[in-house]
Amino acid sequence: MTSHYRTRRLAIAALTAVIVVGLAACSTTVPNTTLEPKTEFGRAIDDLWDTLLFWGTIVFILVETFLIYVVIRYRRREGQPAPRHVHGNTTLEIAWTLAPAVILAIIAVPTVKTIFVTQADAPQGSLTVEVIGHQWWWEFRYPQYGVVTANELYLPVGRTANFVLKTQDVLHSFWVPQLGGKRDLITNQTNYLWFTPESTYVWNGVCVEYCGTSHANMRFKTFVVPPDQFEAWTTHQKAGPVFMAAPATTAPAAGAPATQETQPAPQASAPPVQPQTAGSLPTFPAERLPVYAASYNPVPRNLSIGDVTGDPARGAQLYRTAPCIACHVVQGVSAGIVGPNLTHFGSRTSLGAGLFPNDARHVALWIKDSPAMKPGSKMPPFGKSPAMPAGYDDQQLADLAAYLLSLK
Amino acid sequence: MATTVAAPPRYAVPHTKYERGLWSWLATVDHKKIGQLYLYTALAFFLIGGLEALIIRQQLKGPNGTLVSAETYNQLFTMHGTTMIFLVIMPMGAAFFNYLIPLQIGARDVAFPRLNAFSYWVFLLGALFMNAGWLFGAAPDGGWFGYAPLTTRQFSPGLNIDFWLIGLQILGLSSLAAGFNFVTTIINLRAPGMHFMRMPIFTWMSFVTQFLLILAFPIITVAVTFLMLDRFFGTNFYTITAGADPLLWQHLFWLFGHPEVYILILPAFGLVSEVLPVFSRKPLFGYPVMVYSGILIGFLGFGVWAHHMFAVGMGPIADSVFGVTTMLIAIPTGVKIFNWLATMHGGSLRFTTPMLFAVGLIALFTIGGISGIMHSSPPADLQQTDTYFIVAHFHYVLFGGSMMGIFAGTYFFFPKITGRLMDERLGKIHFWLTFVGMNLTFFPMHFAGLNGMPRRIYQYQANQGWDLENLVSTWGAYILTLATLVFVWNFVKSRRSGAVAGRDPWGGATVEWSIPSPPPEYNYAVIPTITSRYPLWDAKSPELTADVPHTPEGEKRTDVSVGGKETHASFKGPSDTRMASEVAHPSAHELGIAMPTATIKPLLASIGLTVMFIGLILKNNANYQSLWLPIILSGVAFFVVSLYAWLLSPLEPEHH
Amino acid sequence: MAADHSHSQTTYDAHGDAHAAEHKHPTWKTYKWVALILFVITVVEVWIYYIPSFVASRAFVPVLLILSAAKFAIVVAFYMHLKYDAKLFRALFVFPLLIGVAVIISLLFLFGQIAVRV
Amino acid sequence: MTAIPHTTGHHYTTTGLDHRKIAIWAFIGSECLFFGSLISTYLIYKGRSVVGPFPHEAWTNPATGETFPPILDIPVTSASTFVLLMSSLFMVLAHASVVRGDRKYSKIWLAATALAGATFLGFQAFEFTSFVHEGLTPRTNLFGSSFFILTGFHGAHVTAGVIWLITLLFIDFKRGLRPADAINVDLCALYWHFVDVVWIAIFTLIYLIQ
């Protein structure tokens, strides 16, 4: 019945809980933390956060300690004098009306400053990246380079990236926690967001506006690379698919409808590009990705495929007539614009907007039954099944996968 | 004009078939019965909403949870949020409005008893409609604020959103009707001498809440109507191909949505302000300021809605304005917190269960408020919005604020409602489990959010730095489940066999404690004349109110009837061992008090209304191509007929 | 909403006005004058609508707003006898009206604002 | 007269005002926000329609090449506005007659009010049908949606008012409206005038301002 002991014990318990979880928060096991910003934008916010946290903590400590004091000090005891009966005290009340006002003023001033700083126009000569949200994947366009890619964002370190945010369908929100605040992708509206990555690394990005069934599976990766690697990467991405280099001449501008800004790859340059970038594709090879940036979601138990090895060449033939071409761009081969651009599919580390490793087995399974791999996926299943006797058999699936993965 | 029964006229005997059994509930127009209906319904939905939360937590206990599918999960969090807000806390508020306001202002019923019944039945049917989606495996899945265009037919072709929209529409009608009713009641049925500044603080906060209701709900009604027309009749309000602006929905929704959150908290504040003085044996510190701060909170509440939209790109000016107006709300709210502390300071605190929950609210709501201020700074919010940091904030204000206040109120007024006390031991267990479980569940969410965990995700990958926080949260939820079961057990048990309370088990200060528990149908045999804010303390222990300005010159101190000895300060258990209901009370009829006649018509009207909406939802179902319109029309007809029957029949038995 | 004392005030005022309403209540004459004024204002509104030069001028919108506000106020004051009735009703109507107008204005600002962002 | 409550005659009320009159003013206050939202929506979407027809400008469909005149028809609407204004006059006269206990005129003015309201609805029906013929439906564009729903809701309010008036008229014929019933007419009048002032706002904001 001595609830003030309880209260004290509780306060201690709560405190330890805070410390435990707090430590967890500060340790290096928080790859998506918002508290170790890697851009000027992120730091502006972080400074503000420190102010907020400081004053918040002050208020918290004042209120709670006074509460605990009162609770302990004024518990009803035997033979305790009858309470004094103040019904109010104007000076006091004015005091604790003004005190918060002052604190809020201290918070408000830097807040407004930061608002105008972070929402100013992006500096000249910054890299423009168009971010287009789709249910449930990301399209990234580099108009200045005529590059179109999906779900993996490349940024040069030290150069301001100015994001132009649009959406194909519903609302989404673009967020790389370590690089700064988020901004929504609003239908019939263009939003802007810019920051300057300060160190080369790979960060996770997510969609943070609920956008339907697979909102949780709308992820992407951000590779911040040295400028030269970035240049190399863009040249490479601009070039036709490596595997299809020769045939690409047949349909030079095929990719155009998908990507207005894309100048079709100058064929001459296509072969030379390749050796130069061959071993050193400016990607983090999947196996060398930090664990948090690797994609290794489990495959649904009921979904499997026999272990057949696919043949890229057969896959290539198959692809030309496959339904895939209705939705996907492979520069010089197919021009569908509904799904992600596959021109350099093989150079990506992950599959399905950051869900699975981009390897033969997963790609084959994905083609077999995408909705099973990713709830609500707009890509229909193509594998042979009771429902779809005409669907591809495991061999064909493997061939297609082999071909797509060969598109470095 | 103090009393109303000068030369009582004689009245016809009320229809007895309405007096007991099921009928007495279906046909009741007694604010006390309706209040209880609200209470039980809300408790039931709290269990359901909690169960949904429990499944959510189980799914998120570890990485890549597979308990439920993505589709189910989206339905779960949508219904959890919608249920907790519209089917738990709002009806809990309504329960206390109904039961307490007439008692506290010394009235015999609300201004429009039949409209009051109508409000409840509409609410109940709307709630069932909203949840009917589960039966068709198509529960709403658009989130509790259903952003367009995701909720348009193009992106949500199923029935899910239809259930949500129409359910919301029906619930809105209920809230509006209740709002008009209580505004009128509080303005017009205060007992003689109860000036506004003598009104019990709970009634004051409810008064403010009613204005928030009648001013905020028309806006959501419009927003929802647009979406309904879009989905059922092909208009373009949110059709993106027609150039619609999705922000229209967001602005209209939050224009309602923010006042809504104060609709959720102000009644809780009111309840706590009733509990603290009684168990501190001190008058409420700074009553007038408490009143003004409540009004100010309600008023400011209309000027901050866009703080839910800092990420949509409103531009620096709008962001700054809404950021600052939002911060301002900390001032009146702070005043409340500090005045509560000052009320306890120097008092003689008795830690009964209601008191524990009241103190719990102060401790926990402050945390939620502070995180609220952290959101209110737009750039900072860009890192917080749509993460678990927000989820932490609103559970601290909603659970740590509203629910704590409601629990305090439930334990405090349970004896008045049932005539029996709730078990103190179980009550304390309930409190400590809740307090610990609540913090274990929601405090780690702050860290999960700051570590970049988005909300509304049914799965997350391991090694994102979120595993520990989520594990702790889920264990917290287990403890909360335990706590809730203890509460339910206590509630059921005490209703049957709790200690008999008598009129005034706590030594209360306001008039509702002067009448038997449970009160007779007419509440007050003689309408009391109110001479101060604490009429009972004036009568029983004047020393407590010596310092309170009251009884202006000219008005003599008439003492209100107070229930005998058991109302003495120190709590030694009730001495009156008989239930009020066992004591023979003169019936309203004998006293010649005119009470409204029980009638089923409000229920019928609400059924007509619902049938109408059922017809609408059938519109897009192939099997009902030819039927939906007739159903709607018959619903309308039924509604209109019942309405006329209701309006043209007198409220009370005719004189003769 | 002021102190204890002034509250008793308002309560009783409401009362007083209620009675007063019977005496001070406007007559047929007032009603007909009001009707005439409303009619005239409406005629003016429509008339200026047909003066292209005026429509083009900057004054057009403000003038229309003022005229209709005047009509609005007259009907509310006389036909809804808010001018004569209990102060309470004035509060119940004017407060929401102000919030409503504020909402309209701020929404228009917000949506205009978004349009000019770059 | 507001001091003579009707059904609650023998009940004490704090302010001496009738419950129902307080309630209807609260309702009217609430309606301000309702129509406020509808009007905001119309104004927000003004000029944002991607296809015509438009309220004040002619429009040529680039695809089909057919041209649409400006939709709004000021002369007709001015007429209906005038009718609604007059109905407000009739309403106050009806109320005054009931207060005076003048059975004959109470009936006449109530009928006149209801008739004027019905006429207004007639105008609106005509307006809507002609708009549809000119190619504007609620599904056509943002203007169509926001216009029809705003004015439609106002029309619905007028309809409810007319029904209310007819009910009163019916009672008047059946048992006659006594001065004690003035409150009932008063409530209806308040509602009716409010619907009228809403139209005053709509007429200016939607029809006249281009």
Ligand code: HEA
């Ligand atoms: C009971 C309901 C309730 C209450 C009372 C509040 C109170 C407050 N809320 Fe909260 N809020 C919600 C329910 C509530 N909120 C919900 C449900 C959401 C999420 C909706 C969704 O997205 O699903 C939300 C979201 C939300 C957001 C949007 C976040 C986002 O989505 O990005 C913001 C942003 O400003 C905010 C701010 C505030 C503020 C400033 C207060 C203030 O009123 C708090 C004031 C109180 C205090 C500050 C503490 C006491 C004061 C003192 C001790 C004085 C000294 C203090 C200082 C000087 C700081 N809330």
Ligand code: HEA
């Ligand atoms: C008053 C409001 C309220 C309350 C009380 C709660 C209570 C709880 N909420 Fe809350 N929650 C919201 C309002 C509330 N919530 C809102 C508005 C959202 C946002 C929704 C959205 O994003 O759209 C949300 C979202 C939300 C989420 C985020 C989901 C997501 O974004 O993905 C989570 C996750 O943990 C959560 C957890 C909990 C838990 C564990 C409780 C616990 O406190 C629950 C404790 C109660 C119980 C555990 C009940 C005990 C159950 C039984 C005794 C069994 C019942 C038996 C039968 C029915 C037969 N809630």
Ligand code: CUA
């Ligand atoms: Cu896209 Cu969430």
Ligand SMILES: [Cu+2]
């Ligand atoms: Cu808010």
